[in-house]
Amino acid sequence: QSVLTQPPSASAAPGQRVTISCSGSSSNIGKNYVSWYQQLPGKAPKLLIYDSNKRPSGIPDRFSASKSGTSATLAITGLQTGDEADYYCGTWDGNLRAVVFGGGTKLSVL
Amino acid sequence: QVQLQESGPGLLKPSETLSLTCTVSSGSISSFYWSWVRQSPGKALEWIGYVCNSGSTNYTNYNPSLSSRVTLSIDTSKNQFSLNLSSVTAADTAVYFCSEGVPPTIWGPGTLVTVSS
Numbered sequence: 001q002s003v004l005t006q007p008p009s010a011s012a013a014p015g016q017r018v019t020i021s022c023s024g025s026s027s028n029i030g031k032n033y034v035s036w037y038q039q040l041p042g043k044a045p046k047l048l049i050y051d052s053n054k055r056p057s058g059i060p061d062r063f064s065a066s067k068s069g070t071s072a073t074l075a076i077t078g079l080q081t082g083d084e085a086d087y088y089c090g091t092w093d094g095n096l097r098a099v100v101f102g103g104g105t106k107l108s109v110l
Numbered sequence: 111q112v113q114l115q116e117s118g119p120g121l122l123k124p125s126e127t128l129s130l131t132c133t134v135s136s137g138s139i140s141s142f143y144w145s146w147v148r149q150s151p152g153k154a155l156e157w158i159g160y161v162c163n164s165g166s167t168n169y170t171n172y173n174p175s176l177s178s179r180v181t182l183s184i185d186t187s188k189n190q191f192s193l194n195l196s197s198v199t200a201a202d203t204a205v206y207f208c209s210e211g212v213p214p215t216i217w218g219p220g221t222l223v224t225v226s227s
Contacts, residue, residue, distance in 0.1 A: 002154055035213045037155075044207055044217040045147075045155065056215070088155055090213045098173050099145065099157035099213050 003028060004089055006102035013110050016079050020105045022072040022089035028100055032092045034072040036065055039086045039104075048087075049074065079109050112137040114208050114218035122225050128195040132208030132218060139163065139184060143212045144191045146182065148204040149220075156204075158182075160212050161191055198225045 005023040012018040022034065034052045037045035047056055052067040065074045072089055089102040118130035132144070146158040159172035161182035172180045181194040195202060205220040 035215075037214075044220050045214070046217070047215050050213075050215060090155070090157075092212065096174060097171060099147075099160075101155040101157065103154045 002103040003093060003096070003100035004091070004102035006087075006089060006105045008103065009106045009108065011108040011110055012079050014079050014081060017075065017077045018079060018107065019076075020074045020087050020089075020107070022074070022102050024070050024072075024091065024100075026070060027095040028070075028091050028093040029067065029072055030070040031094055034065070034067050034089055034091045036063075036072075036074045037088045037090065038083075039088065041085070045088060076107075081109050083107060084109050112210055112216050114210065114216060116206060116208050116218045116221040118221060118223070120222055120224060122198055122223065123227055124199050124225060125197055126225075128193070128198050128202065128206075128223055128225075130193045130206055130208075130221065130223070131190050132192070134189045134191070134210075139189045139191065140186055142210060144182075144184070145209045145212055145214050146193045147207045147209060147214060147217075148202075149207070150201075150204040153204075157213075158193065158195075158206075200225050 036049035039045045049065040062077045086104045088104050093100045113135040115133045140163050143160050143162045145160045162169045163184045170182050179196045184191045203225045205222050207220045208218045210216040
């Protein structure tokens with residue numbers, strides 16, 4: 001059971017927009033920045049978003065994110081088949097004194 | 111851009127100690143936070159802990175669920191940091207990733223460790 005809650009799956013058609021939610025609590029998302037990761041099959045996770053809404057160099061602006069209260073949301077626009085992957089949210093939990101991740105969301109581009 | 115590479119045995123027997131090393135390239139290991147994360151087959155990411163070197167002091171913090179069996183360390187002379195996980199069982203079978211940052215930013219490619227008798 002993951003500390004952060006994500007839907008197990010999401011899907012949308014190529015070119016469309018999809019959002020993935022990440023729900024936490026006051027001890028994690030409520031007080032700390034959220035990161036988002038993309039994990040392609042058989043690969044290491046790749047940082048998509050840090051500090052809740054910032055993109056590292058090289059990440060296209062099709063990927064965006066926001067945070068409100070104890071929840072965060074990743075949005076992907078202009079979906080491509082190459083976006084099919086598992087997406088994870090992560091943050092620091094002050095009560096556990098540990099990094100916590102969501103259970104991951106498998107994105108299908110139909 | 112920092113690059114990370116994990117190394118260590120891929121097969122262990124139950125009760126043995128898992129020892130992995132992460133080599134940091136194209137950057138200094140000092141004054142940064144370095145994490146280990148694992149992923150059991152078909153499962154989500156699980157953070158193991160972080161280590162940070164500042165001067166003569168190493169700072170560590172471990173996932174409470176693993177803290178009794180985990181030790182992280184840094185060797186600044188080799189630009190490497192290491193993970194030791196004692197008394198492994200089949201439940202410790204996973205891909206182990208080393209990474210920079212808390213939460214992680216840059217990740218190594220990962221290494222599969224299998225625990226089997």
